[in-house]
Amino acid sequence: MTRGGFGRRIAVAAFVALFSVCLAMTLAPRAGWAQQARQGVNPTAQAVKEEQLLKELDRVTGRVSIPDSKAGTLIQPEGREWRAYHERTLHWIGGIAILGMLAVLALFYSVRGKIRIEHGWAGVKIMRFTTFERFVHWLTASSFIVLALSGLNVVFGKVLLLPLVGSDAFAVFSQWAKYAHNYLSFAFAAGIVLTFVIWVTENIPNRTDIAWAKQGGGILGHAHPPAGKFNGGQKLIFWSVVLVGAAIAASGYVLMFPFYGTNIADMQVAQIIHGVLGVLMIAVILAHIYIGTLGMEGAFDAMGTGEVDLNWAKEHHSLWVEEEMSKARAAGGGAAVPAE
Template identity: 30%
Template sequence: MKLTSLRSLFASLVLPLVILMGLGLSTSALAADGQNSQQIANAKTSDADLWRAVKAGDSGYTVAQGSEAGVLINVVGNEGKNIKNEYLTPAMGVAVLGVFSAFLIFYFVNGPSKLTKGFSGKMVLRWSKADLIIHWVLAISCLGLIFTGINIMLGKHILQPYVGEGVWAALIYGSKTIHDYVGPLFIVSWILCVVKWMPLQTLKMYDLKWFLVVGGYINFGPFKGKHPDSGFANAGEKMWFWTLAIFGLFISVSGIMLVLPGLDLPREASMAALLIHGLSAIIIIAFTIVHIWMATVLSEGGMECMKSGYCDENWAVQHHNLWYDEIKENGTLEYKD
């Protein structure tokens, strides 16, 4: 066989095989490229879906234990934090500065409520020793919670920028520690206060008139010298009591929820407790400022009631006439020796 014939035969057999192999490799390469592109696209779509789910607060899988351990981002927690920063924190500032400033202005314009007939010198028993103890334990614990709570809520805005890191760390740690340990003392004294004094705080029709004439504390205009009827507790004191009773309950329950990690509450419940705690604190702070102003500076002779348990007879007649008439009639009027 000639060499030329062999070459022709080889070419006729091999060349088609080479062409087929080339086509096969090209098809495989194109298919591989297509598959890789699809995998990359799928991976990008998968990552996007993953992070979209994470931001939406969806729960994933984790070996960690605890409530909502599989949730990386809690939407409710973020929304609650925004509500606290945008609304509750400014509201607390208004409660502290606004209410205090308003009563300071009122004091300089109106002055205190003086006793019309002056001091009689006769002291009438108004509060028992047990009442005084309950009052001052409640008052001191409440003030402790207020000052530490204000630092926790507002300190980062009004103190932290002006003190060193070490000083601020000590202040915020001390505030948190005192707040946690004083809380139970407040709760116990609050319970005793509500149980013991509730019978004296029932609302009466004459309480409405007390509000209409601002309790007789106005020293000018048509309200000057108007001293409305009042029983053992006047309408303002009743309002303060029921505010403390209702929001004291809210602040106590929410506080327990916040300081006991063993409860393992869902994030939603914890955030709700934090917001309720903050709102209740704002209301109690505002009423506490009012109560302190009314009981001390604005009412001549009023502070003596909670110092000794006795009040001047003229003070009793002027501010709590119905109560004075009652104890005088039933024979329970008791003077200080």
């Protein structure tokens, strides 16, 4: 045998061996698939479906080794919606509510002016609120003012305050504002509970409130409709403070103690409730402050000293004055005492 013939045989043998290996590698998976098919196994059952991919299109998740599994979610569609609410929608709601209320009050004052005591000062005062009642009012009011200012800093601080004071001062102020917001929330919640307990029986709406509202409550025009210790407007403020304030406090505690029975979506809903109700509450309280100070002569004395002028009381709370007079006559004393 020649050397050339021997080489050709080796080449043919190598080619046959290589072809056999390739054929075996090609047929082996098909045989496995055929066997799985005979056994009722679908080899693509665990494959990712197109629907799954579409669902995860707006979400980036991964696996984490730390106990907090929520850290594995890096992006979620709801987070984008919440960011849009926090950076744009809440700004519009707060701006319209607060600035709109200030504009309405300014217009009303320019047209109506301060509501005077029509019969002048009587020089005789009647006790309207006790020391404890005034303490509850100022506990709730003062804590709410701090909560409102610190909360507005969260909403508008980066836009309005940061450019004025600089980043360092803004950071320090925001940190202390956060502490004040968190800790004074307990005082505010206590004030809401005490407010409800001591005044709820006198703030039940009745037919007198309807008649009071029809006559403008003594604010629109110069009529002085009869009212008890609290008129229809004050009852509206009372229930706003109690119900809306309670919702603000509850949602705030959800945010203060996160993920105790809640998930990320629940936290986002709590922030929306807390923010929207907060700015609306500020607008309502601005109207309350206006009436109690600049808007009505003699009104501040009720929560200032606890005693109000008798003529003021007769004009704005005539039914309550009659009730107090009846109690005084039954007790053999006088409901009104000379002013100092």
